[in-house]
Amino acid sequence: MTYEFTPADVRFLRSSAGVSAVAAVSELPLTSASLLADVATARRLVGEHAGPVLETVLLRRRAAAKVDSPADWLFTDTALQQATAMPVARHRAARFAGHAVHDVTCSVGVDLAALAEVADRCAGSDLDEVRLAMAAHNVSAPLVRADALRPVTRDIAVFVDPARRDSAGRRRWHASDFVPPLDALADAYRGRDLAVKCAPGMDFAELPWTGEVELVSLDGQVREACLWTGAFAGPARRATVLRTGSTAWTVTSDDPGDCPVGEAGEWLVDPDGAVVRAGLVRQYAARLGFWQLDERIAYLTGDAKPPGVRAFRVLEQGHYSEKSLRQALRRRAVGRVEILVRGLDVDPNTLRPRLKLSGTEAATVVLTRVGRTPKAYVCTES
Structure with a gap:
């Protein structure tokens, strides 16, 4: 409790x-x-x-x-669970730099704090009296208690982070189940520049949205989707990859997507989850100069290791079966294995002990399908 x-x-x-x-x-x-x-x-x-x-x-x-200097903050448990990690909040806030913006679901103020760093002017509002009092402690910005669906500002950009869990803590996956619902938000702020934070696991093809959908990952974990409309919207789809201590990079639906399909080259790449969720695997492959093993599978392959990207050198490949994989790993004296899977019904945690490894070497095994054929690629990361 x-x-x-x-x-x-x-x-x-x-x-x-x-x-x-x-x-x-x-x-x-x-x-x-x-x-x-x-x-x-x-x-x-x-x-x-x-x-x-x-x-x-x-x-x-x-x-x-989640935040810098947490010893200075006040939270509720639910507000902390729902709070944006500060690197992601700052990335999102950067689009509002030099503009006036109203965070209409400011909660305890994490996103509002990021906005306050760059916006020309910003304000926050929320219906929850406790969270609003905590936000007043956490952030130096004007605050007001207000319903997000009853605008209290005019002619400035709006950011919204709707509640996406029910009273039992279960996730809401449909835009109509948001609190407030996405269509009601779009109606309330029609004609305004609007950004809406969403869960990355949603089916974006079903969204009633004509602006941009951006998927954002941080250190390999997909953290959020953000819907942009109005002056802040760009290409229909964008994937943004953030790494602690490294420069962010993006790929968009406007980028070239010429990507052939072919046999495995010397290297395999498992694209960042934001790229996959945004449906931009082909655009990312074209940027790398890679190709796909199968047009329906996200694994990419090429003959030169791409700089700054986690890649796996292919040591051997073949038809996948547990027996043949076990034999291949024993021949290479592999005792520690990372197992990556796409397109096959294989649980790495169940498979690993059945391989009965006892060697001293480490390897990465990529399991997938090419057409209808299950394939195994034994690789090393270098």
């Missing part, structure tokens, strides 16, 4: 007494082994405020993957 904050809790946490209480409880380990004793200590230290103080300390420890 998570703690449900009240407006009074937020007022306390923002006070000097609350800051001191959080600092004191932050010294406790709060591990699974020490939790019962630490809770008792927290109750002795801060009395009736132990609940919100403990929850704040725990949430701040989890927030390191």
